Amino acid sequence: xxxxxxxxxxxxxxxxxxxxxxxxxxxxxxxxxxxxxxxxxxxxxxxxxxxxxxxxxxxxxxxxxxxxxxxxxxxxxxxxxxxxxxxxxxxxxxxxxxxxxxxxxxxxxxxxxxxxxxxxxxxxxxxxxxxxxxxxxxxxxxxxxxxxxxxxxxxxxxxxxxxxxxxxxxxxxxxxxxxxxxxxxxxxxxxxxxxxxxxxxxxxxxxxxxxxxxxxxxxxxxxxxxxx
Amino acid sequence: xxxxxxxxxxxxxxxxxxxxxxxxxxxxxxxxxxxxxxxxxxxxxxxxxxxxxxxxxxxxxxxxxxxxxxxxxxxxxxxxxxxxxxxxxxxxxxxxxxxxxxxxxxxxxxxxxxxxxxxxxxxxxxxxxxxxxxxxxxxxxxxxxxxxxxxxxxxxxxxxxxxxxxxxxxxxxxxxxxxxxxxxxxxxxxxxxxxxxxxxxxxxxxxxxxxxxxxxxxxxxxxxxxxx
Numbered sequence: 001x002x003x004x005x006x007x008x009x010x011x012x013x014x015x016x017x018x019x020x021x022x023x024x025x026x027x028x029x030x031x032x033x034x035x036x037x038x039x040x041x042x043x044x045x046x047x048x049x050x051x052x053x054x055x056x057x058x059x060x061x062x063x064x065x066x067x068x069x070x071x072x073x074x075x076x077x078x079x080x081x082x083x084x085x086x087x088x089x090x091x092x093x094x095x096x097x098x099x100x101x102x103x104x105x106x107x108x109x110x111x112x113x114x115x116x117x118x119x120x121x122x123x124x125x126x127x128x129x130x131x132x133x134x135x136x137x138x139x140x141x142x143x144x145x146x147x148x149x150x151x152x153x154x155x156x157x158x159x160x161x162x163x164x165x166x167x168x169x170x171x172x173x174x175x176x177x178x179x180x181x182x183x184x185x186x187x188x189x190x191x192x193x194x195x196x197x198x199x200x201x202x203x204x205x206x207x208x209x210x211x212x213x214x215x216x217x218x219x220x221x222x223x224x225x226x227x228x
Numbered sequence: 229x230x231x232x233x234x235x236x237x238x239x240x241x242x243x244x245x246x247x248x249x250x251x252x253x254x255x256x257x258x259x260x261x262x263x264x265x266x267x268x269x270x271x272x273x274x275x276x277x278x279x280x281x282x283x284x285x286x287x288x289x290x291x292x293x294x295x296x297x298x299x300x301x302x303x304x305x306x307x308x309x310x311x312x313x314x315x316x317x318x319x320x321x322x323x324x325x326x327x328x329x330x331x332x333x334x335x336x337x338x339x340x341x342x343x344x345x346x347x348x349x350x351x352x353x354x355x356x357x358x359x360x361x362x363x364x365x366x367x368x369x370x371x372x373x374x375x376x377x378x379x380x381x382x383x384x385x386x387x388x389x390x391x392x393x394x395x396x397x398x399x400x401x402x403x404x405x406x407x408x409x410x411x412x413x414x415x416x417x418x419x420x421x422x423x424x425x426x427x428x429x430x431x432x433x434x435x436x437x438x439x440x441x442x443x444x445x446x447x448x449x450x451x452x453x454x455x456x
Contacts, residue, residue, distance in 0.1 A: 052441035059307075066294055066303050075294050079287075079310065086314070165403060172400045175393060179410075213280035 007065055008074065011081055012136065014061065015088075018054035019132050022088045023125060025051065025095035026191060030121045033102035033184065041106070044099035051092030058085045080205045084135065087194040091128065094187040094194075101180040111177050113167060120156045120188040123149060127195035134199060140206035143199040147211075153192035160185040235293055236302065239309055240364065242289065243316075246282035247360050250316045251353060253279065253323035254419060258349045261330035261412065269334070272327035279320030286313045308433045312363065315422040319356065322415040322422075329408040329415075339405050341395060348384045348416040351377060355423035362427060368434035371427040375439075381420035388413040 025044050032041035062082045069075050127149045134143035164178040200212050253272050260269035290310045297303050355377045362371035392406040428440050 049441070056441060063300075063303055063307060066297075066307070067300055069294075072291075072295055075291055079291060079294070079307075082307065082310075083314075086311075161407075165407060168396065168403050169400050172397050175396050175403070179389075179393060182407075213277070213284060 004065075004068060004070065004074075008077065011058070011061055011065060011078070014054065014058050015081055015084055016132065016136065018051060018058060018085065018088050019128075021047075021051050021054065022091040022095070023128060025092050026098070026121065026125060026128075029095045029098035029102060030118070032099055033105065034118070036102075036106040036110075038103055038106050041099040041102045045096050048092050048096045051089055055085055055089040058082070076205055076208065080135075080201045083201050084132075084198050087197050091191050091194050094191050097187045098184050101183050104180050105177060108177055111167070111174055111181065113163060115160050115163060115181065115185070116156050117160060117181070117185055117188065120153050120160070120185065120192070123153050123156070124188050124192040124195060127153075127192055128198070131195050131198040131202060134202045135205075138202075138206050140203050143202040143206070146199040147196055150192050150196035153189050157185050157189040232293075232296060232298065232302075236305065239286070239289055239293060239306070242282065242286050243309055243312055244360065244364065246279060246286060246313065246316050247356075249275075249279050249282065250319040250323065251356060253320050254326070254349065254353060254356075257323045257326035257330060258346070260327055261333065262346070264330075264334040264338075266331055266334050269327040269330045273324050276320050276324045279317055283313055283317040286310070304433055304436065308363075308429045311429050312360075312426050315425050319419050319422050322419050325415045326412050329411050332408050333405060336405055339395070339402055339409065341391060343388050343391060343409065343413070344384050345388060345409070345413055345416065348381050348388070348413065348420070351381050351384070352416050352420040352423060355381075355420055356426070359423050359426035359430060362430045363433075366430075366434050368431050371430040371434070372439075374427040375424055375431075378420050378424035381417050385413050385417040 025047060028040055029044045031037065032044060059082060062078050062085075065078050066075065069078060127146050130146050131143060133139070134146070161182055164182055168175045168178045197212075203211050253275060256268055257272045259265065260272060287310060290306050290313075293306050294303065297306060355374055358374050359371060361367070362374065389410060392410055396403045396406045425440075431439050
């Protein structure tokens with residue numbers, strides 16, 4: 001089983017390589033927006049193919065490993081890896097969306113509003129990196145601690161949305177730009193959401209307990225989760 | 229292996245039960261919006277728990293089955309079921325978003341714009357039902373035929389977005405309502421996207437070929453997909 005263990009380690013490594021591409025895409029999309037750098041935005045869009053390719057390859061690798069997994073805990077690890085992979089692919093998609101809107105915005109004068117969008121990006125990326133660290137270290141406690149961060153990003157997104165909606169009413173010529181900014185803010189909120197999903201998968205992996213829907217009613221066959 | 233086959237059939241059945249809940253949620257959310265029915269909208273939101281519960285239970289069931297799957301094709305079926313399940317859970321989330329915006333909109337006078345939002349809902353739901361039928365019948369050809377429908381819904385969403393943005397500029401007092409309608413339209417676009425994902429999973433299941441990212445560059449270890 002040494003060989004199998006090595007393959008599992010390789011699966012994790014591939015996932016981390018994918019994660020670093022997805023994180024880089026988000027960072028660069030934000031840079032493209034802040035620096036009004038059209039070329040960088042274009043590069044982010046074209047490099048999304050790399051993250052897409054990782055998804056296909058990790059999935060195929062995972063299915064091959066499932067066929068030889070000796071333990072239930074291996075099955076859990078592999079299916080969790082597949083889910084993390086799917087979340088990372090979506091993070092890449094959101095980075096592309098941000099980059100596209102950055103390109104649209106670079107064509108027009110910047111809005112003079114102090115929006116907490118850079119804070120949202122910082123929080124979302126921290127949560128994403130944190131969740132992946134927890135996956136590597138099988139650190140369930142830290143993963144649990146990350147989950148509430150998602151709510152902070154949600155609150156910031158609502159704040160951005162409200163500020164922009166108010167500003168649009170006062171200055172209708174800013175509507176198009178305001179809508180682009182709302183999309184960027186929403187994408188960051190989604191990235192934080194994917195980071196939270198990853199953190200929840202780590203908790204499930206470590207504790208074999210599903211915390212994704214604390215309010216979900218269970219049927220009698222299922223044990224009640226202590227969190228619900 | 230008769231027992232295992234029965235369990236696989238049960239897994240599929242559970243998935244179809246989940247799908248019918250998710251479809252009902254979308255239909256009712258649209259009804260709540262069109263009929264300005266606040267109570268129905270509230271019910272859609274509270275019943276999302278049912279779809280969430282299905283996700284947890286189907287996932288657990290799938291992992292138990294993975295442990296005893298004798299064939300590679302079974303592994304594929306089970307992992308595809310897990311992915312379909314995740315897509316359905318997100319369809320449920322989108323239905324809830326539509327219902328929430330329907331509630332907000334029912335507080336204000338309706339906008340006098342003929343937007344193709346009901347057509348989008350009809351197309352999205354048809355695609356979703358179609359994709360699930362393809363899953364049941366292992367009908368790869370029909371699943372492939374469904375995939376382009378997603379682009380139609382995308383185009384309608386862009387049209388709605390453009391009409392609303394123009395209207396907002398002309399009538400800034402409609403901005404808040406316009407934004408709610410944009411969210412509903414975007415949610416329908418996402419539902420069509422999930423339906424397309426399901427159709428792609430069916431193709432993969434039948435043809436053991438990944439068509440999710442036709443443009444993705446493959447490394448040398450991976451065979452070139454005929455579609456890429």
